[in-house]
């Protein structure tokens with residue numbers, strides 16, 4: 783089976799909430815695509831409820847694009863402790879941290895309907911929790927985001 787970057791990260795040594803550059807790929811034409819690990823909760827200590835991370839996905843999809851250009855994708859991690867973000871180019875980590883912080887501030891302040899929540903626009907439109915999503919954003923901001931380096935597992 784192909785090697786997967788996140789399986790090489792020592793999840794016991796990171797300190798959430800954080801922003802981590804998970805990897806950079808070069809396309810056949812030489813363009814770069816960067817993948818970021820945007821972690822909200824400490825791995826294996828807690829997890830975001832499915833409805834709340836679903837709402838975070840909807841809100842951060844728009845708000846991260848408001849603060850960072852060339853975002854390709856923002857998706858929840860299956861472990862429900864954060865999001866992955868793919869972006870064209872190689873934005874510096876401090877810029878990504880600033881954008882993530884601004885997107886979390888927007889999320890914490892979001893008090894209108896969640897975007898994309900209808901049977902036409904979403905695959906599970908009943909499964910949302912705006913208040914819990916806002917609380918996760920507030921909690922991460924309270925704790926303070928850091929830049930996390932990648933600490934590889936020793937095998």
Ligand SMILES: [Zn+2]
Nearest residue numbers: 836904905906
């Ligand atoms: Zn959805």
